[in-house]
Amino acid sequence: MTPADLSMTVLRAVRRAVDENALRAPVPARVRVERTRPGGRGDYASAVALQLAGPAALSARDVAEILRERVAGTPGIGRVEITGPGFLNFTLDASADAFATLMARVREQGPRYGHGDALAGDLLRCSHASEVRAAVTADVVGGLVRSQGARAHIGCDGVPDPDWARLGITVEAEEPFPAKIRPVPAGATAGELLRRLGPDATRWGLLRPAGHDRAPLGDDLLVQGEGNALFLVRYAHARVHALTRGAALLGVTSEPGEEPGGDEAGALLTLLADHPAALLAAARHRAPDRLARHLEAVARAFLDFHDAASPLPVGDEKPSAAHRSRLALAEAAGTVLAGGLSLLGISAPEHL
Structure with missing residues (x-):
């Protein structure tokens, strides 16, 4: 069971509890699950019971118990525990069936494994500076949001560099949008980076650091080690x-x-x-x-x-x-x- 599967499983439990009138609260659009922090129990945890406690006029632990009853026994989930004020903690099933299910999903979806529709209906309209790191980052951001079901329209605030095409970048629109993608500039042009590093190392060097950090673009990107x-x-x-x-x-x-x-x-x-x-x-x-x-x-x-x-x-x-x-x-x-x-x-x- 993947984290996305677990999130949907808990969301279905909320809907079932509401449908059965065991829980009187609005059903959230999505349920967030996170890796258990050090010292916690299980593989994943969710604070959804704390989120629903107020609207349901119940304690978070009571809400957690209602959801636990409806999640326990789901294929792929080995154990469900309630900790603290009402956190749900999930231990995934490490059985052969769970392993086979994950392998089958990866094999069936191939390189598109992990693509989904969590952002379906969203529209990202953003633009980037006429600078190579911003252009590469915006290009990948567009692909990422589309992989999750959203639409994306990426613009450029300035004149595109013709060398961007050698990095696989197509400028969709030469117009600014309110949302901006502004990583720390690369400090070099696309042509300069391509001559020294080639397209793959250039893209990795620009994308691997967080956008607020400077991108190290030395020759160590070419080292085979x-x-x-x-x-x-x-x-x-x-x-x-x-x-x-x-x-x-x-x-x-x-x-x-x-x-x-x-x-x-x-x-x-x-x-x-x-x-x-x-x-x-x-x-x-x-x-x-x-x-x-x-x-x-x-x-x-x-x-x-x-x-x-x-x-x-x-x-x-x-x-x-x-x-x-x-x-x-x-x-x-x-x-x-x-x-x-x-x-x-x-x-x-x-x-x-």
């Missing part, structure tokens, strides 16, 4: 494809049976389940850096998982159900990396 986050992300993606090629030669097919054990597999699974929420947060906050950091975390988690337990037989090992499950998890990581890089406008090569 673990210290270069762009290389790490693309290397992890290429490594997944190498595994797929190796599996084909060995006759091993991916099959999400039992969940791969180990802390490394668990960490990777958590990040893959969080991917839809990461995309939605990046879209809502107009912050491509959130997506870039998420992809970096997925890449590191995948490489840790790969090193801890190979998805392919080693030496005299025979292919087993464990190998097939690990391969399914690896392929899901590659799908997430490919989809995220595509939204950032960066290529995801199968060979490095």
